[in-house]
Amino acid sequence: MTPEEMxxxxxxxxxGARATPSEIKNAYLRLRKLYGGTSIVLDPIAEEFSDKKRSKILQEIEDAYAALLKAGREREAAPMPYAAAAPAAVGAAPKEAEPAGPPPAxxxxxxxxxxxxRERLGIDLLEISKLLKLRGELLRGMEEERYExxxxxxxxxxxxxxxxxxxxLKPAKVVDDYIARYREWKSKR
Amino acid sequence: MANTTRLAKEGEIWAVGGGKGGTGKTFITSSTGTTLAKRGHRVVMVDMDIGGANLHSFFGISRPQKSLTSFFESGTRLSDLTVDTDLPNMSLITGDIHSIASDTIRFSQKLKLFRQIMKLNVQNVLIDLGAGSHANTLDTFLIADRMIIVLTPEVIAIENMYHFVKNSLFRKVKLTLKEYGFKEIVQHIWDRRQSYGIKNLKDLIDYLKDSFSYIRTILDNELAGFRIHLVVNMVRNNQDILLGTSIKSVLTKYLGVPILYSGYVEYNDVVWKSVRERKQLMLNYTATGCAKQVETIVDNILNGREVNVPGGYA
Known part of the structure; x- marks a missing residue:
């Protein structure tokens, strides 16, 4: 899926662009219920939303959700997803059709x-915080390299x-890379 | 009119409307105004709920000494009508409970009032509008830089809100095109909408844009600032909070205008309690959930952001 399609x-x-899988699911269910049934939000202007218009809206919602779900599944199925997940800035184009190889050297x-x-995988910082039992502030500090x-x-x-x-990701490579930068900062203090 | 909505010294006018009475427009005006003042803004709040004015009650003032009546009846300047509050940088211009009805205000008086509002030497003017969708109410709503609508999670409030937003947009389109010399065109096309295959306001705007490229340019420019900030008041559960998200969706599809869901305020007895005790909520009950939610609303309106809604769906 291209970023534009996404x-x-x-x-x-x-x-928004940073929606997590659970937000995607909730939005889908909410909109399907809103435009597919009766609700106090839509009822007052029901005549503005003809059956035809509603079917069209519902179809768009179904299509969008199906496509996002498919993209999510493909991402999970990839053996080592960081090739697709690696930032475009370092040269790895996020094309899911490409076989997931090792990250660029x-x-x-x-x-x-x-x-x-993390963001490309659609994982919220809060989820990691809960899983690892680490403060969100600390995780954010790691991402923002606020070494102090x-x-x-x-x-x-x-x-x-x-x-x-x-x-x-491969733990050894992450630790080596990150700690090297950390030490560099520390030596300059 | 449309091009003069800049308050002296780059301030902002916030107007709070929404159609139905009793949804908490005055509460939202008073509490957001106080929040801005607490942050150091110079604030004047104007009670434009003519005939049903009660903004002063939220500041513990029972019988205001001065009111908008003097402006309409004896031409007193607006800047001479301010009433002090507990905060030195916040004052009120109270409305009138008795003598005048909204529809008796003359057009020239209205323009004079708007001119004087723009000239008030403050950072924020907050205007509390009355219920209903009268032309005077809509015009006042439209001079604002931030158009805020308040509703409660109930069907009549939602219905009246749609009506209010639709009429505001229709009036904005009409006034804008009138300013550019197309006085009759909107009404003319609307009256013959069936033969043009126009079913609603969005169709009308699309038709105007598609038929005349210069009108497209005008409307694209002038409607760019037509952005509604939505506040849901008296929410009792997550489903009520999520109503705001759904209303945003429907309004966007219905009218094609951008909506920002700025926030919600929970149902809490402390609101009527504070009025009864003659204490402003934002100065005396700052630790309550609703006071914090008002702070969030102000942050979001100032930054053009939206409120975080809980998971799940309504």
Whole structure:
């Protein structure tokens, strides 16, 4: 799915670019109920929404949801999804038709890259926070590379390893890349 | 009129309307106004609910000494009619409970009032509108930089709100085209809508845009600022909160205008309690859920953002 198609489908479901899978599902169910049944929101101007118009709206909603669902499933089925998930900025085009290969050799897992991977996977920071039992502030700090609020290296390595697993990235590579940058900052202090 | 909606010194006019009475327009005006004042804005609130004015009650003022009556009857300047409140940078221009009815206001008086509102030397003018969709109410709504509608989660409020927004948009289109010298065209086409295959206001606007490219340019420019901020008041559960999301969807499809769901306020007895005690909610009950929700609404309106709604669907 191209980013434009993605945006179009999300627009139909009245969602922003960062919608999570559960938000997509909720929006779909809500809109289907709104335009498919009776509700106090639509009833007062029911004559403005003819059966034909409603069917058209409902069809668009169904199509958008089906397409988003399919894209989500394909993403999950990919063995190592970071090829598709890696940021376009580092040269890996997010084409899902391409076989998911290893990430480009020069891809460095900095905080912003980890963030971009997470967002492309449609995972909310809150979900990771709950799963790893880590404060959202700390996870955000890791993504924003606010080293001063991060814990000692030994703990940071554990967090990075767990985070990499959540994002289905190779833990060793993530830890090496991130810690190298962390040490560089520390040596300059 | 449309091009003069800039308050002196780059301030903003906020107008609160919505059609049905009793949905909490005055509550939203008073509490958002107080919130802006608490943040250091110089604020004047104008009670334009002529015939049903009660904004002063939300500030513990029982019988205002001055009111808009003096403006309409003896031509007193608006800036001389302000009444002080508990905050030094916030004042009120109270409405009139007795003498005048909204439909007796002359056109020239209306324009004079709007001119003087623009000249008020403050950052924010908040206008509390009355119920209904009278032309004077709509025109006042349309001079605002931020058009805010308040409704409650019930069918009559929703119905009246659609009516109010639709009439505001229709009036905006008519006034805009009149300003550019197309005085009769909107009504002319609307009266013959059946032969043009026009079923509603959105069709009419689309027809006008498609038929005349210069009208398209005018309307695209002038309607770009027509953005409604939606507030759902007296919500009792998540389903009520999600009504706002659904209304946004329907209004966008129905009229084709952008809607921002700015926020909601929970149903809470503390609102009538604060009025009864003559204490402004935002100064005396700041820890309550509804006070925090008002803060969120102000943040969202100022930044053009929308409220986060809970998961699930209504």
């Amino acid at each position: 945006k179009r489908h999300l627009d139909v479901l009245e969602l 020069d891809l460095v897992f900095s905080g912003p890259v980890l963030r971009e991977v 609020i991060l814990p000692e290296e030994i703990y940071l390595k554990v967090h990075l390893k767990n985070l990499a697993a959540c994002l289905r």
